[in-house]
Amino acid sequence: MANRKREGLSTIILAAGKGTRMKSDLAKVLHPICGKPILWYVVALAQNLGSEKTVVVTGHQAHMVKNAMKDQDLIYACQAKQLGTAHAVLQAGDALRDFDGDVLILCGDVPLLLPSTIEGLLKNHRANSAAITVMTAILDDPGSYGRVVKNEEGNVLKIVEARDAGAEEKMIKEINTGIYCAENAFLFEAVKKIDNKNIQGEYYLTDIFEIARGENRKTGSFIIVDPSEAMGINTTDDLKTAEKIVSNRSRDKL
Numbered sequence: 001m002a003n004r005k006r007e008g009l010s011t012i013i014l015a016a017g018k019g020t021r022m023k024s025d026l027a028k029v030l031h032p033i034c035g036k037p038i039l040w041y042v043v044a045l046a047q048n049l050g051s052e053k054t055v056v057v058t059g060h061q062a063h064m065v066k067n068a069m070k071d072q073d074l075i076y077a078c079q080a081k082q083l084g085t086a087h088a089v090l091q092a093g094d095a096l097r098d099f100d101g102d103v104l105i106l107c108g109d110v111p112l113l114l115p116s117t118i119e120g121l122l123k124n125h126r127a128n129s130a131a132i133t134v135m136t137a138i139l140d141d142p143g144s145y146g147r148v149v150k151n152e153e154g155n156v157l158k159i160v161e162a163r164d165a166g167a168e169e170k171m172i173k174e175i176n177t178g179i180y181c182a183e184n185a186f187l188f189e190a191v192k193k194i195d196n197k198n199i200q201g202e203y204y205l206t207d208i209f210e211i212a213r214g215e216n217r218k219t220g221s222f223i224i225v226d227p228s229e230a231m232g233i234n235t236t237d238d239l240k241t242a243e244k245i246v247s248n249r250s251r252d253k254l
Contacts, residue, residue: 008101009122010184011046012092015039015108016059016079021234027061029108030068031239034246037068038233041111041246046104047072048115049122053099055092056108084202085178086194093188102126103187105180105205109233112245113179117229124222125181131217132186132208134159135179137227145175146206148221156219159206163199174221176206177230186217 019028029039039056046054054072058065059079066076077091089105096103102125104118117135125133134156136148144162147169151157159176160169187208194207212219224230233239 008099009049009051009104010053010096010099010101011049011051011055011104011106012089012096013039013042013046013054013056013106013108014085014088015042015056015065016082016088017109018060018082019109019234022236022239027065028233030061030064031233033111033233033239033242034250038111038242039065039069039108042106042108042113043069043072043074045113045115045118046106049104049118051104052101053096055095057088057091084196084200085205086191086203086207089187089205090191090203093191096184096188099184101184103182103184105182107178107232110177110179110230111233112229112231112242114229117224117226118179121179121181121222124220128218128220130181130183130220131212131215132180132182132190133220133222134209135177135181135224135230136174136221137177137224137230138173139175139227140173142170142173142175147172148174148176150174150221154220155213156209156221157213158210161204161206174223177224177227178232179230180205182208186212 015029030037055075057077057079075095079088079091121135146159146161149157190208190211194203196203209219
């Protein structure tokens with residue numbers, strides 16, 4: 001077998017945001033779904049997948065987040081200033097310095113993903129020997145989501161924010177869910193190369209695809225079958241929708 005078998009898995013959970021659209025002082029990831037914080041579901045997913053190390057990147061109300069998750073086996077990294085997703089990932093670098101394997105990047109406000117879906121992402125990522133793979137969804141109305149631009153071989157060339165997309169790019173229906181799997185050694189070398197020369201002045205993790213392609217590395221996408229699994233919780237209405245889905249899943253298990 002030419003390629004080294006990649007089995008190790010660690011996880012970075014991005015949980016530093018305030019969640020202003022929730023219209024609450026409470027950190028977004030601490031809002032409850034069926035009695036448990038949003039973040040609890042994301043941590044449970046990582047544990048279910050056998051994550052060797054799970055690093056939670058905190059920021060807003062970090063002490064409250066740690067207190068709410070005190071019974072979990074977690075490593076914490078702090079993003080004191082909200083400078084973008086690549087900057088958030090970089091904060092986990094020290095914790096994963098000696099780790100050899102793949103890193104799953106999850107969002108602390110995306111609680112509905114199923115283990116079988118992430119297993120599909122991992123299988124796809126490893127089968128393609130990709131440096132980085134993004135989980136995507138196909139939407140009839142892609143709206144404000146970042147568009148995934150690919151070449152004919154299926155390599156992801158770049159992810160374009162909707163506001164920066166040209167007319168042709170806006171017609172693309174494959175969108176970025178914000179969930180990734182990356183080879184650890186590549187990930188942290190690449191995020192150091194990302195700059196903040198954009199309208200928001202932030203370090204975007206999505207820029208990593210152009211870096212990978214510039215190094216002739218494979219980049220892939222894994223299309224999720226049910227886009228609702230990748231729904232982020234941004235409003236109280238989203239919270240109610242998630243409550244219904246979690247309740248229905250619990251009933252289905254009975």
